[in-house]
Amino acid sequence: MNTSLGQPDALVIVIFAFFILLSLAITYWAARRTRSTEQFYTAGGKLSGLENGLALAGDFMSASAFLGASGLVAISGFDGMLYAIGGMVGGPILVCLIAEPLREIGKYTFSDVVAYRLQQNPVRIAAAISSLVVTGCYLVAQMVGAGYLIRLLFGLRYELAILIIGIIMLMIVLFGGMIATSWIQIIKATLMIAGSTILTALILARFGFNPLKLFDAAARMNGAGVLGPGGFVSHPLDSVSLGLALMFGTSGLPHILMRFYTVPDSRTARTSVSYAVAFMGYFHLLVFVLGFGAMVILGRDVILRADPGGNMAAPLLAAVVGGRAFLGFIAAVAFATILAVVSGLALSGAAALSHDIWVSAIRGGKASEHEQLWVARGATALLASLAVVLGITFKGQNVANMVGLAFAVAASANFPTLVLAIYWRRLTTAGALASMILGTVGAILLILLSPTVQIDVLKHQTAWFSLRNPAIATMPISFLAGICVSLARPERSAEAGFLKLEKRIHR
Amino acid sequence: MTETKSESRFVAALWRVAISSVMLVIYVTFLLFVGFERPFLTQVVVPGLSLGILCGVLVIVVSCILTWMYVGWANSHGDDDVAGHRE
Numbered sequence: 001m002n003t004s005l006g007q008p009d010a011l012v013i014v015i016f017a018f019f020i021l022l023s024l025a026i027t028y029w030a031a032r033r034t035r036s037t038e039q040f041y042t043a044g045g046k047l048s049g050l051e052n053g054l055a056l057a058g059d060f061m062s063a064s065a066f067l068g069a070s071g072l073v074a075i076s077g078f079d080g081m082l083y084a085i086g087g088m089v090g091g092p093i094l095v096c097l098i099a100e101p102l103r104e105i106g107k108y109t110f111s112d113v114v115a116y117r118l119q120q121n122p123v124r125i126a127a128a129i130s131s132l133v134v135t136g137c138y139l140v141a142q143m144v145g146a147g148y149l150i151r152l153l154f155g156l157r158y159e160l161a162i163l164i165i166g167i168i169m170l171m172i173v174l175f176g177g178m179i180a181t182s183w184i185q186i187i188k189a190t191l192m193i194a195g196s197t198i199l200t201a202l203i204l205a206r207f208g209f210n211p212l213k214l215f216d217a218a219a220r221m222n223g224a225g226v227l228g229p230g231g232f233v234s235h236p237l238d239s240v241s242l243g244l245a246l247m248f249g250t251s252g253l254p255h256i257l258m259r260f261y262t263v264p265d266s267r268t269a270r271t272s273v274s275y276a277v278a279f280m281g282y283f284h285l286l287v288f289v290l291g292f293g294a295m296v297i298l299g300r301d302v303i304l305r306a307d308p309g310g311n312m313a314a315p316l317l318a319a320v321v322g323g324r325a326f327l328g329f330i331a332a333v334a335f336a337t338i339l340a341v342v343s344g345l346a347l348s349g350a351a352a353l354s355h356d357i358w359v360s361a362i363r364g365g366k367a368s369e370h371e372q373l374w375v376a377r378g379a380t381a382l383l384a385s386l387a388v389v390l391g392i393t394f395k396g397q398n399v400a401n402m403v404g405l406a407f408a409v410a411a412s413a414n415f416p417t418l419v420l421a422i423y424w425r426r427l428t429t430a431g432a433l434a435s436m437i438l439g440t441v442g443a444i445l446l447i448l449l450s451p452t453v454q455i456d457v458l459k460h461q462t463a464w465f466s467l468r469n470p471a472i473a474t475m476p477i478s479f480l481a482g483i484c485v486s487l488a489r490p491e492r493s494a495e496a497g498f499l500k501l502e503k504r505i506h507r
Numbered sequence: 508m509t510e511t512k513s514e515s516r517f518v519a520a521l522w523r524v525a526i527s528s529v530m531l532v533i534y535v536t537f538l539l540f541v542g543f544e545r546p547f548l549t550q551v552v553v554p555g556l557s558l559g560i561l562c563g564v565l566v567i568v569v570s571c572i573l574t575w576m577y578v579g580w581a582n583s584h585g586d587d588d589v590a591g592h593r594e
Contacts, residue, residue, distance in 0.1 A: 078548075081563045082541065085534075089566065092530045092573040096523040100581070216555030227557035228549025229541045236542030243538040247531070267582055274578040277571045284567060502516075 015328035016154065019336050023172060026183050030176035037372040040177035041108040041351055042261040047182060049268045053275025055182045056259050058189030060087050060280050062341045063145055063334055064403065066192065066287065071310025073291020074303050077218065077226025080291050082239070084284035086246025088277065094251045095273040100266040101422045101505045102257055109348070110257040110414065111356045114421045114436075117497025118429040121361045126436045128356035130413040131254040133440055135349040136390075137406040138253070139342060139383075141399040143391030145311075146338040152312055153331045159392055165338060166388035172343045173350065173380045181347055182262060185340040191333050193279060196286040199314070199330065202321040203293035211289050217296045226295070238467050242404070245471035249407035252414030255348035290314055297321065346383050353379035401452045404469055408447065412474035413439030420482045422505070425498040431486030439478035446470035515584070526577045530570060537566050 034040050047055070065084065073080030106112035111127035143162055150161035172180050207213040219227050229239075250256060260269045294303060294313035297320060306312035315334070319327040354376040359367045367375070394402075413436045420427045420435065446465050447453060454463035467473070540548055540562070548559035 078557070078559050078563070081560075085537075085563055085566050088570040089530055089534045091570050092526050092577065095574050096526050096577050212553065212555035214555070215557075215560065219551075219555065224549060224551060224557070227551065227555075228559040229545045239542040240535060240538045243534060247534060270578045270581055274575050277574045281567050281571045285564065 009324065009328070011324055012154070012328040012331055015325075015332045016335060019332040020168065022187075023168065023180075023184050023336070023339060026187070027172050027176035027180040030180035030183065033179055034175070034177045037108075037369055037376065039179060040373055040376055041258070041347070041355070043178040043182050045262060045264050047262045047268075047272075049263065049271030050275050051182070051186055052259060052263050052268070052272035054189045054279060055185040055262070056256065056272055056276035057279035057283065058185035058192070058337075058340055059256055059259065059344055060276075061189060061192050061283055061337060062142065063149060063338045064142075065284075066196070066337060067149065067311045067314055067334055068145070068309075069284075070287050070291040070294060071303065071307075071313040073288055074294035074298070074313040075300055075310045076230055077222070077292070077295070078228050079230050081284075081288055082229075082243075083246065084287065086243050087250060088281060088284060089243075089247045090250025091273060091277040091280070093247060094256070095270055097419060097422070098251045098257070099260050099269045099273055101501075102260045103263070103266040103269040104504050105422075105501060106261065108258070108261060108355045109351045110252075110254060110418060111352070111360075114417050114432060115360075116421065117494050117501055118421070118427070118432055118491075120365075123429055123432050124356045124361050126433050127414070127417070128352040128361075130409060130436050130440045131352040131356075132349060133444075134252070134406045134410045134414065135254055135345050135352070136386075137402045137409070138255075139345040139349065139387050140390045140394055141402040141406070142338060142342050142345065143387050144394050144397065144399045146342070147391060147395070148307075148309075149311060149334060149338070152307055153315060153334065158395055162388055162391040165342060166384050166391070168339055169342045169346055169387070170381060170384040172339065173346050173384070174377055178258075178262060178347060181340070181343045184336070185344065188333065188336040188340045189279065192337060193283055193286075195330055195333050196283060196290065198326075199318055199322065200286045200289050200293070203289065203297065203317070206297070206321075211292075214289065214292050214296060218292045221296060222300070235466055235468070237472065238469065241467050241472035242469040244475060245404070245407040245411045245469050247411075248415045248471070248475065249411035252410030252418065253406075254352060254414070255344045258344075258348045258351065290317065293317060293321075342387070346380055346387065349383045350376050350379040353383070401447065401456075401468075404452070405443065405447050408443040408469055408471050408474065409440050411471045412443045412478050413437075416475060416478040416482060420479070420486075422501070424483075424486075425495055426486050426490065427482060428486040428489065428491035428494050430489060430491075431482045431484075434485040435478045435482030438481045439474055442474040442477055443470050446474060519581075519584075522577060522580055526573050530573050533569060534566060537562055 038044055069080055069084055102113055105116050111124045114127050115123040146165050147158045147162045150156050151158050263269050263272055294317045298316055303310055303313045306316055315327055315330055318330040358375045359372055417432050417435045447470060449464035450468050451463040452468045454460045550558050
């Protein structure tokens with residue numbers, strides 16, 4: 001099959017250049033509106049429910065959700081759906097337990113909420129560190145994935161691709177802050193939904209607009225096994241553990257939590273989640289159909305030959321059913337996705353570094369507006385350079401386990417501490433520290449001892465810990481640690497602070 | 508006043524716990540089937556539609572419905588006065 005993937009194609013490059021210019025134009029427009037720290041971190045809290053819902057959905061529609069998931073479905077069928085479902089079931093948890101208190105109590109980061117009634121410095125530093133672990137792993141995984149994708153799509157060198165992404169990301173966040181990051185995310189999410197809808201329609205047109213006919217064709221080509229669970233998760237309990245990490249980790253990802261500060265009130269925060277789940281649900285169903293479309297129309301061999309990871313399934317399919325212009329469009333949207341997601345990650349990392357560590361812990365909250373803004377920008381520059389260096393260092397590594405680690409830490413450190421801080425009166429400073437530290441260290445340690453590292457990376461025969469994702473063990477450990485340590489030594493001021501916290505949440 | 512407030516707090520807590528646990532139970536059941544009952548989910552209901560795909564789509568749909576239920580309830584049960592409390 002002859003496609004123009006990986007070769008510089010004039011039309012593809014023109015569409016691609018247009019998207020970069022559009023991003024920079026939005027950044028320029030946003031830069032003129034970014035004068036205060038609040039505008040930098042939260043877009044001034046002025047987004048509407050629909051806008052923030054699209055941006056939230058956009059955070060989930062990453063390159064791995066679009067290219068990775070459709071490729072996984074194209075290669076293994078049903079199993080490719082599991083990641084998408086994991087993200088979706090996080091929606092009700094996020095909106096019920098987290099969205100509203102976060103909006104009412106916090107200012108820029110989730111540490112604001114955890115530290116609200118506890119001793120500020122130790123709690124903020126611990127929360128900032130676990131935030132940075134999550135954001136860092138996620139960011140490096142996105143960068144490495146992006147480097148390969150751009151090489152595959154446009155034939156650029158890996159290092160050059162990483163550098164380009166790093167520079168554009170830096171410009172977006174540095175000058176445009178949350179306003180530019182949000183609007184690029186909103187525009188990208190809209191284009192992504194539109195593009196996948198068109199692609200899906202083009203596929204389904206070949207099957208009488210009946211997805212079941214498509215699935216049936218896939219089953220007749222590759223066996224009925226593609227319609228059911230296969231060997232994607234080796235240990236049966238692994239699917240539960242991974243599922244829990246995805247479900248609860250969603251409510252512990254700093255760049256997702258930060259989205260609740262970009263709206264005016266908790267009502268809008270909730271509304272934005274209901275828009276987000278609608279867009280995400282629709283998008284994930286499209287990706288599922290797309291994947292099966294690629295399996296039947298292209299065949300697995302063609303997909304695997306383009307990229308052993310399967311990531312090129314959707315672009316190849318776009319070229320075959322929609323022609324070169326459509327391929328250019330899908331490739332450009334994939335690139336915009338990477339930019340938008342890494343920008344959001346860099347921004348939330350910068351907030352942890354500057355707002356939690358510098359302004360609150362080091363300067364005791366007494367930094368001028370001017371200083372805060374410049375420290376935030378300095379932190380952004382630092383993170384962007386680090387992302388480029390690490391992106392290049394991790395070339396050739398399997399980054400899937402870094403995303404797994406990000407979700408595991410988010411679910412085992414950030415989520416339990418956040419829930420205890422909001423809903424349990426007796427949580428103490430020591431308890432919060434215990435739950436965050438054990439959650440973070442436990443998740444990292446168990447991943448190091450898991451088959452992912454022991455067998456796949458170090459080529460040992462066996463692994464100390466048999467599950468690939470540790471959340472099923474580390475989440476309860478983190479909750480228990482927080483509860484036991486808090487009960488052992490009560491902290492009166494923390495209990496008194498809980499009444500104030502309850503009043504602010506109101507219910 | 509304080510009684511209605513604590514009552515509404517209780518109802519809100521009930522909603523939160525109910526929605527979250529329904530989602531958790533449905534999802535964990537689904538995951539246990541994925542882990543332990545693979546042949547069951549591979550069964551085909553009508554040509555092209557396996558139980559696995561049906562359940563997967565249902566879990567996605569249910570997660571949307573549960574989110575909308577909670578948001579619908581919370582947004583219609585006066586936190587209008589919360590806005591007044593914000594500085």
